[in-house]
Amino acid sequence: MSTSDAYRIAVEAVAEFIPAQSNPDEDHFVFAYHITIRNTGTVPARLVSRHWIITDGTGKVQEVHGQGVIGEQPLLExxxxxxxxxxxxxxxxxGTMHGSYQMxxxxxxxxxxxxPPFMLAMPRVLH
Incomplete structure (x- = not known):
């Protein structure tokens, strides 16, 4: 077993458009995303912080840094x-989102x- 096998985290993301909170006429599009984080390594690891890169349809980029996720720093066995x-x-x-978790x-x-990158898209916008 190599050292890199000990430290492995798999991340999956699924996004959805939230029409009730969005107002397309005012360029306000709200998306929820659901994240699954799995420790596929052999050593327990804590999610310490996050770094998101969010790009909208015009290419405008926002970067978000923060401690943990949703107020937690989970330890994954x-x-x-x-x-x-x-x-x-x-x-x-x-738009799209991607980034990393610091473990x-x-x-x-x-x-x-x-x-990994995932798409944020209002239904029936992409062909």
Whole structure:
């Protein structure tokens, strides 16, 4: 087993448009996203902080840094899953999000868990 096998986190994201909170006439598009974080490594690891890169349909980029997620810094044992939901507001009907979680293993090793890019899109906007 290599060192990198010890420190592995898999991240999945699913986004949805929230029409009740959106107002397209005022360029206000609200999206929820649901994240699943799974420790696929062999060492317990805590999610310490997050870094999001949010790009709207015009190419405008917002970066968000913060401690933990939804007010928590979950410790994931090997094989354990943590799920949470949050949201993002765009000025366009389409955008993308990606980023990383900064993790700290119980042995003190720090590493990044990539959040793969996912699409934010109002239904029937993309063909």
């Amino acid at each position: 090997p094989g354990e899953v943590f799920r949470y939901s949050s949201g993002s507001v765009l000025e366009t009907a389409v 700290e293993a119980t042995d003190g090793h720090r590493f990044e868990a990539e959040i």
